[in-house]
Amino acid sequence: MNAVEHTRVAKRLTKLQQLKSGQTESVAPSAGQAVCDEFLVYLKRECHLADNTVAAYGRDMKRFVTWMDGRRPADLTITELSDFVASLHGEGLAPASISRAIVAIRTFFKYLQLEGITVDNPAELLATQKAWQRMPGVLSPNEVEAFLSAVKKSDSFWQRDRALLEVLYATGCRASEVCTLRVRDLTLDEKTLRCHGKGDKQRMVPIGGRAIRAIQLYLEESRHILADRNPGQIDELFLSRGGKALDRIQLWRLVKRYAKRAGISDEISPHSLRHSFATHLLAGGADLRQVQEMLGHASIQTTQIYTHVEHSRLQRVHRDFHPRA
Template sequence: MAKRPTKLQLLSQTGPSTKTCQATESVCADFLDYLRSECHLAANTIAAYGRDMQRFATWVGKRKLNQITIRDLSGYIADLQSFGLAPASIARNVVATRTFFKYLQLEGIVEGNPAELIATQKMWQRMPGVLSKSQVEAFLRSPRKTDAYWQRDIAMLEVLYATGCRASEVCSLRVRDLSLVEKHLKCEGKGGKQRMVPIGARAITAIHFYTEQIRGKLAAKSPHPPEQLFLSRSGRALDRIQLWRLVKFYARRVGIDPKISPHSLRHSFATHLLAGGADLRYVQEMLGHASIQTTQIYTHVEHSRLKKVHQNFHPRA
């Protein structure tokens, strides 16, 4: 029986470009399996990497992975810019490409790693959108009693800002994860990592009101009532898309930038803590960042605001 060719042999074959492309797509699929089973990345992260790898495999075309150079990869990044991708999306593609080539090295498909030399331009590192404290106050008061599920929406918005949790973390939050007497909750972040996050009095009051008023009625609509705290009108767990739409809806109501997203409240949470004097390490822990470098972007945001204050009010600015 003939032996099945190795990945390296497949990628070194000469022949129609379709075969090369198929081999590349196969390795990309194996890479995603590796991220899922070995690295234990979150489902949303793997989905994002999957989109990046699909774009990368299409770009590879006739090329062989073990012959790609830094010059080729620089051209790939330039192509991403020409496609009109957002700076954050380009930066993520760079990270995905670097990680992919590290995987190729582990598998013996390539010897060197040209992706290590890809530079992430400073222009790609955009400051996250942050709401002012007055904007946050107006936003949190935006649900009205005429809204269908205003009790739930107030609690949801309060939790987003009070904890700095990601949209996916808020949607997956279960009733049993709440420890309101101790004023904290347990959330599951990227890669299944759990952390305890403090929660303030206003958010606790909003949660109590929501659970007492309508959560039970919503849960009764589902044949199998979910454990999640925030439920949709059908009694199912609220998903990220529904949460995103609600945030957009209430932002428009109070005249806040339409580009706002659930992540904007996470950015605002971190920036306001640092502005109040919170230690960067504590903020890192509350946000669930694996690296302190990720949290440091919020210090740059705060510094930019301090510069603006200095320019506006210092007599010799």
């Protein structure tokens, strides 16, 4: 180890001690470019990345510094970093370029941690471009209203269908979770229900007034009729015409039927209601970790995808309606 490397290691050890004691090194707003330049030197000399890779990261960091507009990297939140990714989409960058930019930002924040400039790494929550591209369509609030209103009293067992659709959107539960929902899982007076998620993990999910009223109407007027068609003891809340527990295929067909009636895209599925639930909560200002808990996501990175979806929708609204967009 030469003298320069020894000095650098000693400097990092000092900063790590500062991190443990709760101290962090501040970076002046005007120093953002300097920190990025040091990061590129770090990539080349210590990570031994190829010149072309460092040059590509350099272009990503140039965009990032311009977007920061004098802000300190250590002060940025995950929401603001998501704004940056949304701006890349707005520029029309290729998916591969956006993916590389996300990797560059993640690596940059790891460097900031290493250098003692920041303790947390919000960039770890940035969803990859591949995950973002897999997101299904999200319904607008007006489309949700049209969809939920598509059930008519002339439909067979319309009380069940309306309650089913209301629960899908009101709770954000997966299709399998709704199909396995049991009557004893309901605590309507407390406006909650117990959901059995993946790996039989249970969580309490809040439920709103409209969904509660729809469930109560279904329990009072329809469920016992369906239950009488099957002599066995069925505890599931939503039953098929034969009195058995409703399965995912039947749920999927019901969603498709009412989506078609409401004039909504053929791509809509039960999972679209879950995506819409999460996106609308975030658009209304809900905390990301609270949404994660309601959805039953093991990793917050999965929930973070919805932030990208919401930003992309806002970008389109701005482009379509702002006079100077």
